[in-house]
Amino acid sequence: MTDTSPPSEHPRPRLGVFKFASCDGCQLTLLDCEDELLSIADELEIAHFLEASSEVAPGPYDLALVEGSVSTPEHVERIRRIRTESRHLVTIGACATAGGVQALRNYSDAMEYVRAVYARPDYIETLATSTPISAHVPVDFELRGCPIDRTQLLEVITAFLAGRKPGIPNHSVCFSCKQRGNVCVLVAHGTPCLGPVTHAGCGALCPTYGRGCYGCYGPAGTTNLPALIPVLRHDGMSDEDIARSLHTFNVTAFSAVEEADLP
Numbered sequence: 001m002t003d004t005s006p007p008s009e010h011p012r013p014r015l016g017v018f019k020f021a022s023c024d025g026c027q028l029t030l031l032d033c034e035d036e037l038l039s040i041a042d043e044l045e046i047a048h049f050l051e052a053s054s055e056v057a058p059g060p061y062d063l064a065l066v067e068g069s070v071s072t073p074e075h076v077e078r079i080r081r082i083r084t085e086s087r088h089l090v091t092i093g094a095c096a097t098a099g100g101v102q103a104l105r106n107y108s109d110a111m112e113y114v115r116a117v118y119a120r121p122d123y124i125e126t127l128a129t130s131t132p133i134s135a136h137v138p139v140d141f142e143l144r145g146c147p148i149d150r151t152q153l154l155e156v157i158t159a160f161l162a163g164r165k166p167g168i169p170n171h172s173v174c175f176s177c178k179q180r181g182n183v184c185v186l187v188a189h190g191t192p193c194l195g196p197v198t199h200a201g202c203g204a205l206c207p208t209y210g211r212g213c214y215g216c217y218g219p220a221g222t223t224n225l226p227a228l229i230p231v232l233r234h235d236g237m238s239d240e241d242i243a244r245s246l247h248t249f250n251v252t253a254f255s256a257v258e259e260a261d262l263p
Contacts, residue, residue: 013161015040016048016061018082020068020075021102021130025147026093027051027067033150040154043161059085063160069095069102069130076127076136083137088160091133092153094146094249098218101146103130103251132252141166146216146249149201170221172196173213176204185212190235194245197223197254218250225254 017027030037031052040046047057064086070076083089094100105113106129114121133139143156143166152168159166169175173195177184185191185207193212195204199220206213219225225246232242246254 013044013062014047016064021071022068022095071130090141097142098250098253144218172220216249218253
């Protein structure tokens with residue numbers, strides 16, 4: 001784990017939660033912890049969390065949780081400042097770990113969108129691309145999902161408080177389906193599903209209800225995307241459909257799309 005600053009002198013570890021370009025869903029997952037959040041508050045000082053309180057304290061922070069992608073020049077400066085003030089920095093959610101849905105603009109002209117949406121585009125400062133936090137500063141751990149899973153989030157916070165590595169499994173959604181006793185929607189029903197190449201964490205929510213996995217947790221630790229693509233084609237997906245599905249939530253993470261010669 002990268003340690004860029006000395007521990008704070010405060011009696012309890014200090015937590016900072018920060019937002020960049022995102023929908024706030026991953027921060028809301030922390031608030032949704034409810035009773036567990038009260039226990040966390042007993043163990044650490046929540047020094048900066050605008051989603052929960054307008055009262056904030058300056059750094060340093062023992063642990064920083066960062067939601068959202070870097071999409072503006074101001075974001076670049078701010079994430080560098082947060083990194084220097086944080087002993088450990090963890091990115092949470094698809095936006096922070098892989099650019100998010102807004103990174104779909106990476107394949108187009110971002111300024112064309114700005115001109116189409118805003119009456120005064122000259123007032124808008126934006127970058128041509130939306131990129132993950134790790135493209136700009138060192139990151140100690142990435143917690144994936146759109147949104148993240150509350151149990152995994154609590155595990156990450158607890159692990160860093162205890163000074164150990166988070167115990168987050170790196171297997172695919174298929175493993176979770178087998179744990180739940182699900183019938184494979186891909187094999188049994190011919191339903192296009194990204195479960196074989198997608199990181200577990202959602203509890204196989206979509207396949208449990210008869211729908212194919214959408215890939216919102218990004219690629220699993222080991223994937224064989226070139227082997228899955230012919231199956232998806234057989235189930236009626238075009239190469240354009242496959243590329244679009246892989247890009248939706250985790251644009252920068254599924255780099256194997258290019259390796260598989262998809263458009």
